[in-house]
Amino acid sequence: MTTTSTETPSGPILPSKGAADENFPVGSFLIAKELRPHVAAYYDFARAIDDIADDENAPNETKIASLLEMDAALATGENQDNPALAKAHKLRKSMLETDVSLDHGRDLIVAFIQDCEKNRYRTWAELIGYCMNSASPVGRFLLELHGEDRAHFRQSDALCNALQVINHLQDCKKDFQQLDRSYLPGIWLSAAGVKPEDVTQDKASSGLRAVMDQCLAATRNLLDEASELPHLFFSRRLAMETAVIINIAYRLVDELEKRDPVAERVELTKPQLIACTVRGAWSGLWR
DSSP, X not given: OOEEEEEOTTSOEEEEEOGGGSSSOSSOTTSOGGGHHHHHHHHHHHHHHHHHHTOTTSOHHHHHHHHHHHHHHHHHOOOTTOGGGHHHHHXXXXXXXXXXXXXXXXXXXXXXXXXXXXXXXXXXXXXXXXHHHHTHHHHHHHHHHTTOOGGGHHHHHHHHHHHHHHHHHHTHHHHHHHHOOOOSOHHHHHHTTOOGGGGGSSSOOHHHHHHHHHHHHHHHHHHHHHTTGXXXXXXXXXXXXXXXXXXXXXXXXXXHHHSOTTTSOOOOOHHHHHHHHHHHHHHHHTO
């Protein structure tokens, strides 16, 4: 795994995922060259606050305090001399330059504070409520950065929320073992006669598999809602990027339906990713 280093406001340097480790393209060649630095600033900020929230060694109070420092730096630009807040200051500068709402960064912080305070979700609607802060701001940021119509936030939210659930299913075992988090709806687990900790087994039970399939069916519905998005954009480049992401998401849902994310981390192979990229870029080009 590629690693970089991210410094949190309250102290240690933590290992971080890089853009190359993500399921979906981050600031790829499909994005206009002049916009890529702004996408990178947003991604770096999101990665930094995610690392704070996921620090296994820090108490929740410390993590929340660090996240609030990042929020204050983004919202007001305070503490310019604190290098630990550099990514928040950089994003603030980028957003002010491009007239993109600061809310799309601050809402992420709301989600990561929630991760420190809440580790179970009772219903699908409750989970989607979390995704509206943890995932939807990413799409809204990209739409505003490209000057697209805010009326398309609905479809963008559907796509981003689907991507978040896919990631939760991929990481269900790791999230529970390392962070005691379960994003599987509790009422679905109870109805199937299983518990959140069942994801730590060697393979998924039939009940747990049924809950995952419910999540995947609901995720496929979100992707169906989002599938019209590339046809709505003025930006051909953003349409191509979005079509690629939608293709990758559908293929990951297919793989998660066939394979067991408890027994293995379900990912796409390089040939599968290339095929999704070519097919998505072509369809976005001729939308």
